[in-house]
Amino acid sequence: MIWVIALAVWTTLLVGARLAMSRDLFRVVVGLALISSGIVLMLFSSGRVSSAEPAVIAAGEKVLPATAANPLPQALVLTAIVIGFALICFAFILVVRVVRDAETDDAEDLRYAEPAPTHAVEPPASPEGCDPRHPLDEPRTGGHP
Amino acid sequence: MAGTHDHSSGGHGGAPGVALRGHAMGLASRAAFTLLPAAALALLLWALGAFELPQVWRTPWVPSLGIDLAFRLDGLSALMLLLITGVGTGVFIYAGGYLAGHPHQRRLYGALTAFMLAMIGCVTADDLFVLFLFWEMTSLTSFLLVGFNHHDQQSRKSAQQALLVTGSGGLAMFAGFVLLAQAFGTSSISAIIAAAPAAEATPALTAAVALVLVGAFTKSAQVPFHFWLPNAMAAPTPVSAYLHSATMVKLGVYLVARLDPAFGAWDWWQWTLQAVGALTAGWAMVLALRERDLKRILAWSTVATLGTLVLLVGLPGAGATAAVAALLLAHALYKAPLFFVAGNVDHEAGTRIIDRLGNLRRAMPWTATAALLAGLSMAGIPLTFGFVAKDAINSAKAAEQLLPLVQIGYGVFGAIAVAVAGVAAIRIFWSHRGMKELPKAHEAPIALVLPPLVLALAGVVLGAVPSIARPLVVAAAEAMWPIGTTGVAGALERPFDHVLEPSFDIASMVGMLAVTLVVGAVVYFFWDPLHRAFDRVAGRLDWLGSAAHYARILKAIPRSAAFFTRGLQHGRLPSYSVALLLAAAAFLGGAILVGGGLLGAGMFDGAFAGGGLALPAWTPPSVAITGACLLITLGALLAGVFEQRLAMILCAGIVGFGSALLFLFAGAPDVAFTQFTVETVFVIVAASVLLKLKRLGRTTSIRDPRNRPGALLAALAFATAATLVFLVTGADPIDPSLSAYFSERSVPDANGRNVVNVILVDFRALDTLGESTVVMLSFLATAPVLFSLRLARGSRGKEPKR
Numbered sequence: 001m002i003w004v005i006a007l008a009v010w011t012t013l014l015v016g017a018r019l020a021m022s023r024d025l026f027r028v029v030v031g032l033a034l035i036s037s038g039i040v041l042m043l044f045s046s047g048r049v050s051s052a053e054p055a056v057i058a059a060g061e062k063v064l065p066a067t068a069a070n071p072l073p074q075a076l077v078l079t080a081i082v083i084g085f086a087l088i089c090f091a092f093i094l095v096v097r098v099v100r101d102a103e104t105d106d107a108e109d110l111r112y113a114e115p116a117p118t119h120a121v122e123p124p125a126s127p128e129g130c131d132p133r134h135p136l137d138e139p140r141t142g143g144h145p
Numbered sequence: 146m147a148g149t150h151d152h153s154s155g156g157h158g159g160a161p162g163v164a165l166r167g168h169a170m171g172l173a174s175r176a177a178f179t180l181l182p183a184a185a186l187a188l189l190l191w192a193l194g195a196f197e198l199p200q201v202w203r204t205p206w207v208p209s210l211g212i213d214l215a216f217r218l219d220g221l222s223a224l225m226l227l228l229i230t231g232v233g234t235g236v237f238i239y240a241g242g243y244l245a246g247h248p249h250q251r252r253l254y255g256a257l258t259a260f261m262l263a264m265i266g267c268v269t270a271d272d273l274f275v276l277f278l279f280w281e282m283t284s285l286t287s288f289l290l291v292g293f294n295h296h297d298q299q300s301r302k303s304a305q306q307a308l309l310v311t312g313s314g315g316l317a318m319f320a321g322f323v324l325l326a327q328a329f330g331t332s333s334i335s336a337i338i339a340a341a342p343a344a345e346a347t348p349a350l351t352a353a354v355a356l357v358l359v360g361a362f363t364k365s366a367q368v369p370f371h372f373w374l375p376n377a378m379a380a381p382t383p384v385s386a387y388l389h390s391a392t393m394v395k396l397g398v399y400l401v402a403r404l405d406p407a408f409g410a411w412d413w414w415q416w417t418l419q420a421v422g423a424l425t426a427g428w429a430m431v432l433a434l435r436e437r438d439l440k441r442i443l444a445w446s447t448v449a450t451l452g453t454l455v456l457l458v459g460l461p462g463a464g465a466t467a468a469v470a471a472l473l474l475a476h477a478l479y480k481a482p483l484f485f486v487a488g489n490v491d492h493e494a495g496t497r498i499i500d501r502l503g504n505l506r507r508a509m510p511w512t513a514t515a516a517l518l519a520g521l522s523m524a525g526i527p528l529t530f531g532f533v534a535k536d537a538i539n540s541a542k543a544a545e546q547l548l549p550l551v552q553i554g555y556g557v558f559g560a561i562a563v564a565v566a567g568v569a570a571i572r573i574f575w576s577h578r579g580m581k582e583l584p585k586a587h588e589a590p591i592a593l594v595l596p597p598l599v600l601a602l603a604g605v606v607l608g609a610v611p612s613i614a615r616p617l618v619v620a621a622a623e624a625m626w627p628i629g630t631t632g633v634a635g636a637l638e639r640p641f642d643h644v645l646e647p648s649f650d651i652a653s654m655v656g657m658l659a660v661t662l663v664v665g666a667v668v669y670f671f672w673d674p675l676h677r678a679f680d681r682v683a684g685r686l687d688w689l690g691s692a693a694h695y696a697r698i699l700k701a702i703p704r705s706a707a708f709f710t711r712g713l714q715h716g717r718l719p720s721y722s723v724a725l726l727l728a729a730a731a732f733l734g735g736a737i738l739v740g741g742g743l744l745g746a747g748m749f750d751g752a753f754a755g756g757g758l759a760l761p762a763w764t765p766p767s768v769a770i771t772g773a774c775l776l777i778t779l780g781a782l783l784a785g786v787f788e789q790r791l792a793m794i795l796c797a798g799i800v801g802f803g804s805a806l807l808f809l810f811a812g813a814p815d816v817a818f819t820q821f822t823v824e825t826v827f828v829i830v831a832a833s834v835l836l837k838l839k840r841l842g843r844t845t846s847i848r849d850p851r852n853r854p855g856a857l858l859a860a861l862a863f864a865t866a867a868t869l870v871f872l873v874t875g876a877d878p879i880d881p882s883l884s885a886y887f888s889e890r891s892v893p894d895a896n897g898r899n900v901v902n903v904i905l906v907d908f909r910a911l912d913t914l915g916e917s918t919v920v921m922l923s924f925l926a927t928a929p930v931l932f933s934l935r936l937a938r939g940s941r942g943k944e945p946k947r
Contacts, residue, residue, distance in 0.1 A: 001764050001765075001766040001767070002633045002761050002764075002776075002875040003761070003763055003766075003872075004382060004737075004766045004771050004774045005770070005774055005807075006472045006868050006871060006872050006875075007774060007778055007780050008773075008774040008775075008777040008781075008803070009776045009867070009868050009871055010865065011776075011777070011781040011782060011864075012777060012781040012784075012800055013860075013864035013867055014781075014860050014861060014863075014869065015387060015781040015782065015784055015785035015860075015866035016781070016858060017726050017859065017860035017863045017864060018785060018856060018860040019784070019785065020347075020722055020726075021719050021722040021723055021726070021853070021859065022719065022847075022856075023342075023718075023719055023847050023855040024846040024847040026790055026834070026835075026838065026846060027790075027793065027846055028323065028718075028722075029832070030784065030793055030797050033797055033827065034781060034784060034797055034800060037777075037797075037801060037804055038500060038867075040804065040866075041777070041807070042626055042867070042868075044807075044808065044816070045811075045871070045875070046815070046871065046874050046875065047868065047884075048875070048877070048879055049807075049811045051811075051812050052810055052811065052812045053811075053812050054812050054813070054815075054899075054901070055812065055888075055900040055901055056898055056899050057891060057892055057898040057899075057900065058890075058898075059898070061892075062890075062892050062893070063855065063888050063889050063892075064890075064900060066382060068812065068879075068888075069811060069812025069813060070879075070884050071884060071887055071900035071901045071904060072193050072883055072887060072904065073745065073817050073890065074808075074813045074901045075901050075905050075909070077816055077903035078815060078816050078819055078901065079905065079912070079913065079916045081816070081819055081820055081823055082819065082916065082920055083916055083919055083920065085823045085826070085827060086919055086920040086922075086923035086924070087923065088242075088827065088928050089830050089923050089924070089926075089927045090828075090923045090927065091618045092831065092927070093753065093834075093926050093927050093929075093930055094612070094832060095834065095838075096834055096837050096838065096841075096930055099838060099841050099843055100841055101653035105718055105838070105843050105846075106847050107718035108717055108718070110718060111716050113716070114715070114716030115716070115907065116716070117236065117707075117711060118297070120650050120704065121703045121704055121705065124531045126878060127171075127858070129190040130926075136584075139213055142178065
């Protein structure tokens with residue numbers, strides 16, 4: 001049983017990781033979503049996949065029957081799915097914002113914080129494509145009279 | 146005129162707003178500062194008369210590390226203290242006159258005082274780490290003093306060079322000290338010296354001693370670290386006379402001499418000291434020939450003297466030990482006055498270039514007298530203390546078998562020393578060259594004349610009556626002599642009974658003297674042609690020298706820093722992801738490798754060879770689960786294949802729906818329904834984002850390069866390592882205690898029958914609340930995008946088309 005699930009986990013993580021390392025920002029986020037799916041699968045199956053019986057206590061009983069599925073990983077995975085989904089949505093929005101502001105969806109072009117070197121030793125003097133509206137780029141005014 | 150030389154070249158007048166602040170010191174405050182070394186000198190002389198040496202004082206400082214604040218005053222320390230306070234008094238007086246009216250004179254005095262205290266601490270410390278602390282303090286104060294004329298770029302560079310060379314040597318020395326303290330179990334210097342002769346020369350101990358030697362050699366400007374000392378002549382003359390001839394640069398010699406009783410019996414210790422010392426003595430003297438600046442000539446001869454001192458420490462035998470003490474004293478008594486003389490000439494004639502100086506004896510008679518007295522001592526003429534020291538050296542050399550290198554090095558040193566003495570004492574004062582260029586030269590004020598005269602006179606007096614200096618020299622020599630071989634109830638001969646007595650070997654004495662004087666005179670008379678010839682030859686070899694290597698290293702450090710920084714922080718997101726995933730793979734895989742006993746044979750038999758990890762056995766899966774897993778696998782593979790964004794998210798959706806099916810077949814309907822819902826919304830959101838991106842003019846995805854082996858490797862490593870962790874986890878029997886607890890408490894505690902639900906909303910209610918908040922916040926962020934899509938539908942024309 002576990003070997004089949006391991007195959008699914010392995011493929012999902014492999015493709016997800018490969019996509020997460022690509023240059024296209026959209027694909028990076030899809031890659032993260034796939035990695036998240038793979039981890040959720042892994043987490044769920046670590047509680048052992050053996051029974052198809054839901055973890056519900058029958059009326060009149062006090063405890064779960066021994067044949068029921070393990071409830072603990074289910075509870076953990078349930079929130080993991082929702083949280084993961086929320087984060088992926090947020091990442092999508094970030095992509096949209098980045099594409100709108102930087103006018104590129106190529107991760108290689110996003111060099112605002114770490115501009116390409118302009119000198120063999122010195123740090124880059126004035127980063128190209130820096131946004132003049134950025135607070136750090138505004139000329140200093142005031143100070144000591 | 147006074148005080149316009151050392152600080153006039155800075156160009157500080159360029160910016161009127163930043164003109165030199167501060168004001169000149171009055172006579173009273175100068176005298177107050179001068180009182181410090183004078184009082185210390187008086188105290189020292191009184192203490193030497195009143196107490197028996199050695200005196201020890203210690204108090205715990207860092208008890209957890211066994212470090213004591215320990216000080217010990219023995220003969221060697223006393224000799225060094227005498228130089229520090231005696232020359233110090235002269236320097237403080239001299240600095241008062243030399244920089245009279247200088248706005249930063251106060252700063253100079255402050256730094257000089259701090260330096261003097263550091264020196265005093267350094268030569269009396271009896272704990273390695275206390276010694277190191279003071280040692281570094283001398284380096285720091287030396288940096289401030291060399292860079293005193295900080296308007297001058299050359300001065301700043303020299304200060305930096307001195308600090309970097311002695312500072313990195315200090316670091317090496319610190320490492321050596323730590324090793325020494327570990328090897329002997331104590332950091333007390335006297336305890337180490339007592340224990341060392343019996344200790345075995347383990348590799349750690351050898352490394353420790355070698356590192357300490359590196360520190361000592363940088364401080365004392367030995368080859369190959371010799372280049373910084375002449376550059377440090379950018380300092381004002383009082384500083385040069387004090388730090389770079391009489392005291393600080395002798396610290397290296399002091400340390401080596403201090404440790405000589407401990408390691409002096411080692412062959413390589415002797416050879417290293419002799420070779421390095423002889424090389425420095427000879428080579429530095431030859432380099433002096435290249436200079437035209439009087440101060441730099443004196444600086445090179447100082448380097449050569451330091452080399453001679455190191456050489457003498459390396460020689461075994463009592464005579465050499467006594468010679469070290471005698472030369473330490475003699476050198477301070479003639480070199481400091483000569484530096485003062487150079488300063489006077491610079492101060493009153495306006496230049497230190499020897500070509501432009503001549504016939505100054507009429508204008509500066511007292512300075513000329515001091516120069517002559519000190520020069521006689523430096524040349525080793527009888528009736529000076531320089532001669533006494535030279536005699537001690539010669540008898541020490543006669544007692545030992547010497548390496549040829551030592552003979553040559555010392556021979557060159559002796560001959561050119563005579564010539565340098567001639568240049569400093571005779572050429573600029575008695576010969577007529579350059580006379581016309583110096584119409585304004587005149588005698589220096591008394592503060593500049595008194596210190597060199599007194600020191601040089603002391604050299605002559607001690608030379609005429611060496612018995613005055615004898616007790617001190619003997620005490621210093623005894624401190625450098627291995628404990629236990631002297632004074633064992635008179636059973637052994639006391640080795641220092643005849644120290645500083647004339648050797649009475651008249652023939653050899655006169656012979657030596659004559660040879661040195663004649664060769665020295667020849668060098669003196671042919672100084673200019675020798676200078677030209679040597680400058681031509683050596684100028685071509687400069688790129689080989691250690692000064693050139695220093696410049697290269699100084700350039701290479703920022704380059705390599707930039708190289709590494711840019712290699713690690715290149716700013717390319719995909720490569721960062723590669724590094725991140727590789728690191729994760731390394732951690733997971735490392736855990737597997739370590740837990741599995743490095744993945745021994747028989748991996749698939751169910752158990753790893755060494756460790757306790759095992760892979761699960763194969764059990765035939767149910768059809769439903771297999772189908773779900775194959776769906777997931779297929780979806781993932783397709784998502785990796787499709788370039789088109791829409792196709793890709795649909796395939797990613799397949800992965801989600803496959804997971805939901807798996808959950809359904811594995812007894813988790815709640816999870817399955819959540820996954821169905823989430824997956825559906827995911828596809829909708831992703832499609833909306835696609836639409837938005839299309840409106841922003843980004844319809845197609847960027848093509849990755851087909852082959853990115855690094856990325857593929859990282860992905861493979863990450864996926865495999867994570868899956869292995871998963872498999873290994875699945876092979877162990879599960880611990881059901883938590884699940885059993887929830888299953889038992891669900892009905893009585895929470896009155897719920899759906900255990901998953903109870904766990905979420907009862908047992909982990911606060912967690913779930915927090916998670917819901919995260920989801921809400923995320924949707925708050927997402928909503929505007931979906932919202933803007935609806936708005937844009939009404940006014941599509943306004944969207945910018947790119």
